Ligand SMILES: Nc1ncnc2c1ncn2[C@@H]1O[C@H](COP(=O)(O)OP(=O)(O)O)[C@@H](O)[C@H]1O
Ligand SMILES: O=C(O)C1=C[C@@H](OP(=O)(O)O)[C@@H](O)[C@H](O)C1
């Protein structure tokens with residue numbers, strides 16, 4: 295287990311990394327950051343506009359730079375974007391610089407939560423279900439590879455998942471510091 299005092303959330307679009315991450319940070323009394331939001335602030339453009347002007351490769355370069363900078367901090371909760379794990383260098387940074395939680399959810403839940411979403415360019419496909427299933431096939435092994443813990447977020451509501459995750463983390467971190475001491 296990675297005992298570093300950072301919490302990094304990975305997982306697919308609509309898993310709740312941004313919304314649950316913010317609440318978990320409150321429970322843990324740690325500052326919260328969202329990678330996509332930082333990219334938008336630093337670029338001065340929305341994610342859809344970055345994809346439109348620079349394509350996915352341009353977005354991934356910005357995502358990598360931002361992730362490298364943010365994972366260098368100490369004591370933060372960082373929500374990543376669903377595709378951040380695609381880059382092996384990002385996986386290395388996440389795995390070595392913090393405790394990584396895979397927020398796992400079903401394609402069914404993603405479809406329902408993101409039904410009205412217009413801010414995720416990779417969802418702009420004729421068949422969203424097929425797109426999400428294809429992404430899961432490629433990405434799930436990468437979430438698995440990089441994570442220290444899996445949290446299922448399919449059924450419960452945001453506050454319950456956040457509270458449960460925060461208490462699990464407190465237990466885990468407490469255990470690792472007492473074992474190490
Ligand atoms: N466990 C959950 N139960 C119900 N709704 C959820 C849950 N997790 C996320 N949501 C909702 O799904 C949408 C996408 O969540 P978001 O945090 O943006 O996901 P991500 O950052 O992983 O893409 C939001 O409207 C959020 O309120
Ligand atoms: O899965 C992906 O490749 C992406 C997920 C998005 O973040 P969320 O996972 O927070 O929706 C955002 O980074 C971008 O649209 C690309």
Ligand SMILES: [Mg+2]
Pocket residue numbers: 311312313330373374375
């Ligand atoms: Mg998000």
